[in-house]
Amino acid sequence: METGASVPVQVRPGAPLGGGGYRTRPLAPLIGAEILDIDLSKPISDESAAALRAIWHENCIVLFRDQTIGEEDQVRFAQCFGEPSMRLLNRHDGTSKSHPGVMFISNIRENGQLIGALPDGEMMFHSDQCYIERPAMASMLYAIEVPSRGGNTLFGNMYAAYDALPQALKTRLAGMRALNVYDYEGNPTHRGEARPEAPQHVHPIFRTHPETGRKALYVNRLMTEHIVGIDRAESDRILNELFDHLENPAWIYEHVWRPGDLLMWDNRCAVHARSDFDASERRLMRRCTVLGDVPYES
Ligand code: OGA
Numbered sequence: 360m361e362t363g364a365s366v367p368v369q370v371r372p373g374a375p376l377g378g379g380g381y382r383t384r385p386l387a388p389l390i391g392a393e394i395l396d397i398d399l400s401k402p403i404s405d406e407s408a409a410a411l412r413a414i415w416h417e418n419c420i421v422l423f424r425d426q427t428i429g430e431e432d433q434v435r436f437a438q439c440f441g442e443p444s445m446r447l448l449n450r451h452d453g454t455s456k457s458h459p460g461v462m463f464i465s466n467i468r469e470n471g472q473l474i475g476a477l478p479d480g481e482m483m484f485h486s487d488q489c490y491i492e493r494p495a496m497a498s499m500l501y502a503i504e505v506p507s508r509g510g511n512t513l514f515g516n517m518y519a520a521y522d523a524l525p526q527a528l529k530t531r532l533a534g535m536r537a538l539n540v541y542d543y544e545g546n547p548t549h550r551g552e553a554r555p556e557a558p559q560h561v562h563p564i565f566r567t568h569p570e571t572g573r574k575a576l577y578v579n580r581l582m583t584e585h586i587v588g589i590d591r592a593e594s595d596r597i598l599n600e601l602f603d604h605l606e607n608p609a610w611i612y613e614h615v616w617r618p619g620d621l622l623m624w625d626n627r628c629a630v631h632a633r634s635d636f637d638a639s640e641r642r643l644m645r646r647c648t649v650l651g652d653v654p655y656e657s
């Protein structure tokens with residue numbers, strides 16, 4: 360267990376100290392904070408929830424280690440941030456039997472049946488639910504079983520990615536939109552013509568965060584299919600440039616999971632990916648998502 364007292368407080372230059380009495384420490388130079396001194400199995404006051412939201416907005420992702428929480432606790436914590444969003448997919452989705460707002464991400468099979476969604480291997484960078492009108496604002500994973508190596512989750516700060524774009528590209532793409540498609544169950548590396556039956560939605564390429572007012576790059580290699588209103592070759596060229604740009608390690612944090620970790624990310628300003636892991640090892644994460652609003656650029 361982290362015993363708060365022995366852990367030195369480190370604050371990212373320019374970032375306000377956590378507030379609400381929480382001590383934080385950065386996870387990587389440009390993204391992420393670990394929040395210390397908190398037990399998520401206990402209810403959180405409105406004042407503390409406001410302090411946690413402020414730290415989260417500042418850092419895009421927050422990590423809590425050594426938590427022992429049940430489904431009820433996780434749902435209650437999610438409600439500090441908004442309304443839990445219910446599962447979207449009806450196929451083999453790992454939805455918890457007791458809580459429609461909880462699902463499992465797992466490669467474990469019981470009686471030959473997968474018990475969770477997104478079971479195996481690597482996943483490319485993406486932002487959750489960008490293929491629907493109101494994508495999840497927050498997603499959180501609670502680690503229950505983790506493989507001995509790999510299966511790490513990587514997070515990228517999309518404010519930093521936006522800020523670092525060449526001015527010519529910012530100007531060129533301002534106000535433009537792209538189509539995001541959920542069609543990766545078959546071949547995760549294929550980005551071709553969007554099948555009409557695949558869930559899909561057009562969203563701004565640059566998204567204004569409703570809480571911070573900052574702009575973030577809002578495209579991703581896994582799901583963004585084409586830029587609306589320009590020819591396909593030009594769209595492919597620009598998207599490939601954006602994907603390479605946003606995966607720059609300068610603003611990425613790679614999380615190596617331990618059981619008891621709860622990590623929550625902001626899909627409005629962060630992308631995430633998963634590294635490969637041995638299919639014969641068990642991985643079990645409990646996930647909740649919080650409903651977001653319609654992305655816009657201002
Ligand atoms: C997700 C997701 C990555 C992981 O749950 O949305 O992308 O590390 N998970 O399992």
Ligand code: MN
Nearest residue numbers: 485486487631
């Ligand atoms: Mn995801």
